[in-house]
Amino acid sequence: MATVTSGVFPVFDIVFKVGTKGRSSQAADMAVIKDMETFQISIDGNVEEWTPMETEGWVRRLMTGKGFTITLNGKRHVGDPGNDYVANTAWKSGLDCSTKFQVEFPSGATLDFDCILNVTEAEGGDSTAVAALSVEVMSDGKPTYTPAPTNGGGGD
Secondary structure: OOOOOOOOOOHHHOEEEEEOOHHHOOHHHEEEOOOEEEEEEEEEEEEEEEOOHHHOOOOEEEEEEEEEEEEEEEEOOOOOHHHHHHHHHHHOOHHHHEEEEEEEOOOOOEEEEEEEEEEEEEOOOOOOOOOEEEEEEEEOOOOEEEOOOOOOOOOO
């Protein structure tokens, strides 16, 4: 993947990796999930609100917590380590659905975090279609976001 330092970029330049050894996964155990087609990142913020007397009716707010979910949709690819690992969690529960995850952004930034895999579609589809695989990658705790190296320039 080329590093994007300015301008727009194609979505396919974002890389998703799942730990194939659960929460004990190391760098060598991180595998790309082959044949994913679409994704959505949803961030949920917890905002506390209060209205003290001195603000004369204007609300004060503070972000007190966050969580996020990455929804990936694609095809079931038997024999791919990342795809197999995700698909196999469909039939598990508890800590067997916990693992590590990494997102590599085109800018060079990365997001590493513990997660819960919630498979929402596995193996099914139309009789003439390719079998589907969809998963919600749900954050579990605080992620580690590593910003892209600065290039000293502005974007286009």
